[in-house]
Amino acid sequence: MRGVTALFLGLGVGTASSSRLGTPHYREFFYTSGEYVSEASDFISRGQVYVEHLVPAFNQTSEPEPIIFIHGGGQTGTNWLNKPDGNPGWASYFLGKGYEVYLIDQAFRARSPWTPLNSSDTLKAYGARYAASRYTAPEKFNFWPQAQLHTRWPGNGTKGDSIFDTYYKTTSPNAYLPDPATQQLAVQAGLAELLDRIGRPVTVVGHSQGGIMTWLAADARPKLVKRLVALEPSGPPFIDQVFSQGAARKYGLTDAPLTYDPPMQANVSVESQFQLVTTGSMDPSIGNCTLQDPQGPRQLTNLKDIPTLVLQTQASYHAVYDWCTVEFLRQAGVSVDYLNLTNVGIYGNAHLFFLEENSDQIAGVVRDWIEK
Numbered sequence: 001m002r003g004v005t006a007l008f009l010g011l012g013v014g015t016a017s018s019s020r021l022g023t024p025h026y027r028e029f030f031y032t033s034g035e036y037v038s039e040a041s042d043f044i045s046r047g048q049v050y051v052e053h054l055v056p057a058f059n060q061t062s063e064p065e066p067i068i069f070i071h072g073g074g075q076t077g078t079n080w081l082n083k084p085d086g087n088p089g090w091a092s093y094f095l096g097k098g099y100e101v102y103l104i105d106q107a108f109r110a111r112s113p114w115t116p117l118n119s120s121d122t123l124k125a126y127g128a129r130y131a132a133s134r135y136t137a138p139e140k141f142n143f144w145p146q147a148q149l150h151t152r153w154p155g156n157g158t159k160g161d162s163i164f165d166t167y168y169k170t171t172s173p174n175a176y177l178p179d180p181a182t183q184q185l186a187v188q189a190g191l192a193e194l195l196d197r198i199g200r201p202v203t204v205v206g207h208s209q210g211g212i213m214t215w216l217a218a219d220a221r222p223k224l225v226k227r228l229v230a231l232e233p234s235g236p237p238f239i240d241q242v243f244s245q246g247a248a249r250k251y252g253l254t255d256a257p258l259t260y261d262p263p264m265q266a267n268v269s270v271e272s273q274f275q276l277v278t279t280g281s282m283d284p285s286i287g288n289c290t291l292q293d294p295q296g297p298r299q300l301t302n303l304k305d306i307p308t309l310v311l312q313t314q315a316s317y318h319a320v321y322d323w324c325t326v327e328f329l330r331q332a333g334v335s336v337d338y339l340n341l342t343n344v345g346i347y348g349n350a351h352l353f354f355l356e357e358n359s360d361q362i363a364g365v366v367r368d369w370i371e372k
């Protein structure tokens, strides 16, 4: 343990795992990346990434690799702390198993401040109805067929329910940037600096939009990423499904550049360089899937040697298409384990499964994969 600010919660070992205050730990915070830009006659810092580093007070002897957790769109690093129902979350779970954890707030969000330069720089919050329909109560809206299988959110998952309200107040407006790549490049820079600072290989876990950031972190620092865990990562490749059929993620998994072999040419549009094949589906529970032409697909050279887990729940909109993201990764040479939770007997979860009633059970499945 190196240079960690001491904040000890003072709980006995015996009470730790059952306490609503979670696992005893030490804490420090710091910022990575960010750059000064001029504003009026002064300078402001933009793009810095808030990092919270938690070190278990006990059980450090097994020295497993640290874990970096990256939250998704409209969320913050509080996703991994205690849950809206008051119980300990995934940070406590992994601290209790001896892991050091790093929780970030994505650039331009929450404690990673958004510093607008002009009046066209705006913020957009997810509404409560949006959050309920996609995350906490999809079974009341049925925007995709699997939604009706959702049972695991504590409380009724809508505005007025105290657990929902507690969750909803943790969400943070997304900066409305001209291109999603701007956000992704800022978070990638922050994660690259964090990986350099940690200086030994780690596990990178990303949820949803944070899944995009896992690919970019590994692409920037492949030697410092031991393994990747993509929890319902943003997808599927190239063309949105479920809520839109629009073009997205022009590098397949990301909007910001990824390193491919053969390399992408800088002077030609990215879109024109991929040979794509779409498999259509008329079944709304199985999305259309756009992959590279199987004749000589470009390879993700920096991701190829990093063991990767893609995890998908039963009732999320990701059940419609995460299988396609896995196909894309495999075509590009990445070694992926695909975990459809129904295949290990875990039912009824949706996209915010790490906040749902069986969150520790799912954390256990992820830990088994990390330690296998």
Ligand SMILES: *[C@@H]1O[C@H](CO)[C@@H](O)[C@H](O)[C@H]1NC(C)=O
Pocket: 013, 016, 017, 023, 024, 058, 059, 095, 096, 097
């Ligand atoms: C440390 O590990 C032991 C054995 O796994 C466990 O019983 C104990 O609860 C752990 N301590 C904490 C603080 O989590």
Ligand SMILES: *[C@@H]1O[C@H](CO)[C@@H](O)[C@H](O)[C@H]1NC(C)=O
Pocket: 117, 118, 120, 121, 178
């Ligand atoms: C406002 O700032 C953004 C950077 O956040 C920049 O991309 C945009 O060009 C600026 N717009 C104007 C009108 O200056």
Ligand SMILES: *[C@@H]1O[C@H](CO)[C@@H](O)[C@H](O)[C@H]1NC(C)=O
Pocket: 156, 157, 158, 159, 160, 161, 162
């Ligand atoms: C959810 O619970 C709250 C609080 O009891 C209540 O006000 C609200 O009407 C409920 N909503 C639904 C859709 O059941």
Ligand SMILES: *[C@@H]1O[C@H](CO)[C@@H](O)[C@H](O)[C@H]1NC(C)=O
Pocket: 265, 267, 268
């Ligand atoms: C793009 O650049 C390459 C070399 O960097 C060059 O051979 C090629 O002609 C250029 N293509 C276009 C369309 O400009």
Ligand SMILES: *[C@@H]1O[C@H](CO)[C@@H](O)[C@H](O)[C@H]1NC(C)=O
Pocket: 241, 242, 245, 280, 281, 282, 283, 284, 285, 286, 287, 288
């Ligand atoms: C596949 O794409 C077509 C054309 O955009 C669309 O009409 C259809 O609904 C899509 N299929 C699914 C399952 O979303």
Ligand SMILES: *[C@@H]1O[C@H](CO)[C@@H](O)[C@H](O)[C@H]1NC(C)=O
Pocket: 319, 320, 323, 340, 342, 343
């Ligand atoms: C996940 O597994 C269940 C049970 O085997 C199956 O019904 C479902 O189609 C699977 N989903 C995907 C996307 O593979």
